[in-house]
Amino acid sequence: MRSDTDSSTFTERARREQIVTAATEVIAGTGYGQASVAKIAEHIDVAKSVVLYHFKTKNDIIEAVVGAVFGAAAAAMVPAITSAASPGDRLAAYIRSNVAFIEHNRVAATAMVEILTGYRSPDGLRLDQAAAAAPPKDAGLTALDPESIFGDGLSSGQFRTLSPRFMKNALRAALDGAVWELVRDPDYDVIGYGEELVRVFDLATRVAS
Amino acid sequence: MRSDTDSSTFTERARREQIVTAATEVIAGTGYGQASVAKIAEHIDVAKSVVLYHFKTKNDIIEAVVGAVFGAAAAAMVPAITSAASPGDRLAAYIRSNVAFIEHNRVAATAMVEILTGYRSPDGLRLDQAAAAAPPKDAGLTALDPESIFGDGLSSGQFRTLSPRFMKNALRAALDGAVWELVRDPDYDVIGYGEELVRVFDLATRVAS
Amino acid sequence: MRSDTDSSTFTERARREQIVTAATEVIAGTGYGQASVAKIAEHIDVAKSVVLYHFKTKNDIIEAVVGAVFGAAAAAMVPAITSAASPGDRLAAYIRSNVAFIEHNRVAATAMVEILTGYRSPDGLRLDQAAAAAPPKDAGLTALDPESIFGDGLSSGQFRTLSPRFMKNALRAALDGAVWELVRDPDYDVIGYGEELVRVFDLATRVAS
Amino acid sequence: MRSDTDSSTFTERARREQIVTAATEVIAGTGYGQASVAKIAEHIDVAKSVVLYHFKTKNDIIEAVVGAVFGAAAAAMVPAITSAASPGDRLAAYIRSNVAFIEHNRVAATAMVEILTGYRSPDGLRLDQAAAAAPPKDAGLTALDPESIFGDGLSSGQFRTLSPRFMKNALRAALDGAVWELVRDPDYDVIGYGEELVRVFDLATRVAS
DNA sequence: AATGAATGAGCTTTCATTCAT
DNA sequence: CATGAATGAAAGCTCATTCAT
Numbered sequence: 053m054r055s056d057t058d059s060s061t062f063t064e065r066a067r068r069e070q071i072v073t074a075a076t077e078v079i080a081g082t083g084y085g086q087a088s089v090a091k092i093a094e095h096i097d098v099a100k101s102v103v104l105y106h107f108k109t110k111n112d113i114i115e116a117v118v119g120a121v122f123g124a125a126a127a128a129m130v131p132a133i134t135s136a137a138s139p140g141d142r143l144a145a146y147i148r149s150n151v152a153f154i155e156h157n158r159v160a161a162t163a164m165v166e167i168l169t170g171y172r173s174p175d176g177l178r179l180d181q182a183a184a185a186a187p188p189k190d191a192g193l194t195a196l197d198p199e200s201i202f203g204d205g206l207s208s209g210q211f212r213t214l215s216p217r218f219m220k221n222a223l224r225a226a227l228d229g230a231v232w233e234l235v236r237d238p239d240y241d242v243i244g245y246g247e248e249l250v251r252v253f254d255l256a257t258r259v260a261s
Numbered sequence: 262m263r264s265d266t267d268s269s270t271f272t273e274r275a276r277r278e279q280i281v282t283a284a285t286e287v288i289a290g291t292g293y294g295q296a297s298v299a300k301i302a303e304h305i306d307v308a309k310s311v312v313l314y315h316f317k318t319k320n321d322i323i324e325a326v327v328g329a330v331f332g333a334a335a336a337a338m339v340p341a342i343t344s345a346a347s348p349g350d351r352l353a354a355y356i357r358s359n360v361a362f363i364e365h366n367r368v369a370a371t372a373m374v375e376i377l378t379g380y381r382s383p384d385g386l387r388l389d390q391a392a393a394a395a396p397p398k399d400a401g402l403t404a405l406d407p408e409s410i411f412g413d414g415l416s417s418g419q420f421r422t423l424s425p426r427f428m429k430n431a432l433r434a435a436l437d438g439a440v441w442e443l444v445r446d447p448d449y450d451v452i453g454y455g456e457e458l459v460r461v462f463d464l465a466t467r468v469a470s
Numbered sequence: 471m472r473s474d475t476d477s478s479t480f481t482e483r484a485r486r487e488q489i490v491t492a493a494t495e496v497i498a499g500t501g502y503g504q505a506s507v508a509k510i511a512e513h514i515d516v517a518k519s520v521v522l523y524h525f526k527t528k529n530d531i532i533e534a535v536v537g538a539v540f541g542a543a544a545a546a547m548v549p550a551i552t553s554a555a556s557p558g559d560r561l562a563a564y565i566r567s568n569v570a571f572i573e574h575n576r577v578a579a580t581a582m583v584e585i586l587t588g589y590r591s592p593d594g595l596r597l598d599q600a601a602a603a604a605p606p607k608d609a610g611l612t613a614l615d616p617e618s619i620f621g622d623g624l625s626s627g628q629f630r631t632l633s634p635r636f637m638k639n640a641l642r643a644a645l646d647g648a649v650w651e652l653v654r655d656p657d658y659d660v661i662g663y664g665e666e667l668v669r670v671f672d673l674a675t676r677v678a679s
Numbered sequence: 680m681r682s683d684t685d686s687s688t689f690t691e692r693a694r695r696e697q698i699v700t701a702a703t704e705v706i707a708g709t710g711y712g713q714a715s716v717a718k719i720a721e722h723i724d725v726a727k728s729v730v731l732y733h734f735k736t737k738n739d740i741i742e743a744v745v746g747a748v749f750g751a752a753a754a755a756m757v758p759a760i761t762s763a764a765s766p767g768d769r770l771a772a773y774i775r776s777n778v779a780f781i782e783h784n785r786v787a788a789t790a791m792v793e794i795l796t797g798y799r800s801p802d803g804l805r806l807d808q809a810a811a812a813a814p815p816k817d818a819g820l821t822a823l824d825p826e827s828i829f830g831d832g833l834s835s836g837q838f839r840t841l842s843p844r845f846m847k848n849a850l851r852a853a854l855d856g857a858v859w860e861l862v863r864d865p866d867y868d869v870i871g872y873g874e875e876l877v878r879v880f881d882l883a884t885r886v887a888s
Numbered sequence: 889a890a891t892g893a894a895t896g897a898g899c900t901t902t903c904a905t906t907c908a909t
Numbered sequence: 910c911a912t913g914a915a916t917g918a919a920a921g922c923t924c925a926t927t928c929a930t
Binding site for chain 2: 219
């Protein structure tokens with residue numbers, strides 16, 4: 053259980069992955085507050101200690117889950133977004149790739165939102181607040197901040213006069229809301245919802261004709 | 262120890278109200294997960310038993326908080342909404358009255374979203390899922406379901422062709438998102454955010470000219 | 471379980487006393503390291519939670535034990551010491567009252583020494599190191615510091631030239647050693663040992679004739 | 680994995696020695712209670728299993744540490760003591776060689792007292808109690824029992840009438856106390872303390888003139 | 889109406905030890 | 910020889926809930 057980066061066995065990596073998956077499923081299934089190390093262990097039928105052998109603290113597990121989901125989301129979304137030319141196309145690509153990710157990764161997406169709303173660091177901070185004090189993220193992630201898309205559209209005159217921050221907040225909330233809706237109704241048409249969002253934000257950003 | 266509305270003395274009602282207020286503040290302050298009965302009791306400097314004497318279980322407290330906040334929101338929003346004539350005006354009134362409520366009832370609004378995301382019934386259900394199986398709500402609350410506004414606008418031809426459910430989901434998510442943003446940044450301009458939302462949904466519902 | 475000073479019920483005080491006694495016995499019997507909250511509770515046949523209901527943390531229990539034993543020791547020793555006139559008499563009174571206390575409070579004395587050697591604060595400090603940073607103790611306790619006795623004898627010329635600190639260290643170690651010896655051999659003649667110590671320190675402090 | 684002395688390769692012996700040293704340092708540094716097998720292994724950057732491969736149980740490690748320290752102390756003290764002619768000289772040599780050992784082997788001495796006060800065998804016995812039931816020690820160690828020195832001085836009339844056992848207890852306690860003092864204050868003048876002890880025990884054993 | 893006391897279930901975490909490789 | 914993996918036992922602690930007064 054070295055914490056060095058390279059010295060991980062195959063078995064080790066497999067177990068970690070298994071635990072992260074289990075944690076994701078338990079969090080998505082029972083909510084962040086109810087997800088205990090014991091439940092995660094039970095989920096894959098190993099002793100509680102096995103989980104803590106591979107992760108040391110519950111927090112480490114959560115961080116691993118967040119990293120995995122965020123990484124997967126970025127991998128799925130960034131290419132789609134960066135290949136779009138205009139801010140309008142980028143916005144549509146952002147929305148479509150995000151709902152596509154949600155549709156194809158329901159459990160992961162649900163776990164993510166659960167963590168985002170339920171997690172508190174020992175100091176009482178939320179995940180995003182705790183992350184705000186973190187080192188500068190890698191450049192690719194800028195593509196994942198819709199505020200920059202709205203900013204680009206505004207400064208290039210391709211969007212109407214709008215507040216990038218407000219628009220970004222509304223968009224992120226609407227997208228995260230898709231996950232909650234999916235939890236309520238497993239047959240929810242997330243893709244259709246996404247298309248409606250594309251239309252809404254297209255109409256809402258256009259310059260008056 | 263009646264939870265029914267009748268047969269309650271004045272003292273009884275006062276205490277319950279006090280406890281509900283305390284619970285609201287504690288939940289908003291520390292998050293749903295960290296809000297224990299003990300902390301609520303401590304907040305108003307009474308014994309833990311006093312709280313459970315008046316409410317029997319923690320879930321009862323939560324439900325009372327939800328009822329109180331929901332009632333207050335309805336009282337603030339319904340008049341504004343029903344006094345608007347067209348669907349477009351009703352939509353704007355809905356948004357404006359909602360952000361106004363959030364702005365003037367930060368604590369209550371925060372507690373509400375905390376509960377919405379953090380609460381699970383003994384069977385693992387969320388509050389909204391649990392409420393879905395509840396008796397039909399009173400008629401006035403229909404005004405509070407934005408889906409009907411979008412439906413009206415659609416059928417009367419005053420709105421473009423759109424999906425009332427998707428639009429409602431997007432709007433509710435955007436409005437709930439304002440609360441999270443307020444939690445992150447106490448100086449967040451919720452009213453300004455609401456005005457941007459009014460614009461967005463106006464542009465996004467208009468029939469093409 | 472108010473933490474206010476006065477508002478303690480009779481039952482409350484009785485239980486606390488019972489728990490402190492139990493803790494003292496368990497510590498003396500099994501050593502500080504082995505004394506768990508569970509063992510203390512089991513010792514008086516109550517649930518573990520009962521103990522933590524009355525004391526909140528294990529540390530609080532230890533502090534209560536230390537306070538009780540130290541208080542009892544002070545009550546037994548201070549009068550004897552202060553009623554002695556000369557430094558020589560005070561020294562003898564110190565030794566005799568201390569071994570008498572040990573003889574009549576074997577369990578408490580053992581627990582005390584166990585704590586003194588085994589306890590570590592969360593920061594890794596020993597009890598005496600942690601206490602060193604505490605507010606000035608009450609005046610009566612000065613009598614309990616043998617260093618002052620040696621200092622008085624030295625400055626008044628009634629003792630030979632000696633190092634008060636070294637003498638105090640030797641004396642305290644010799645007295646604490648009596649407790650360890652008593653643990654090894656329950657029939658150990660502590661009083662006799664004390665008399666030999668009185669002789670040793672009399673001979674070792676006299677001015678050369 | 681032999682714990683016997685024979686049939687051990689060079690590597691084997693080297694590892695055992697390394698582990699014993701590590702254990703000594705960890706115990707001295709963090710206290711007996713906090714010294715885990717994991718910490719010992721980490722201290723020399725090997726896997727926990729390596730430690731337990733060479734020692735089988737934690738108790739075995741402790742015993743090895745005790746044996747090593749005791750052996751080193753004996754090697755340092757016995758020659759000095761046996762080369763002294765009279766009981767009085769032997770006593771002084773005993774004290775001086777002991778404090779010298781402490782001064783030059785702070786870590787080992789600290790570990791020793793930590794173990795002496797903190798260790799309990801599986802049956803709850805202390806190390807000395809457990810050792811009491813052990814086979815007769817080798818002859819050289821008699822020199823290390825100060826009781827024999829006091830006994831000799833008494834029977835040869837070179838010491839005043841005294842109780843060899845009480846005197847031995849007082850002396851051992853005073854010497855062990857030096858280690859605690861050194862832990863509290865790394866600058867403590869152990870040698871000076873030893874000289875004071877030599878004086879004290881000289882004055883306290885002399886026949887009245 | 890109020891509350892002190894008690895309790896069991898559950899939480900995260902540490903640890904010595906076993907075992908297969 | 911060495912080690913990664915697994916595990917049960919136990920630790921300190923929190924909490925909702927029950928009960929007698």
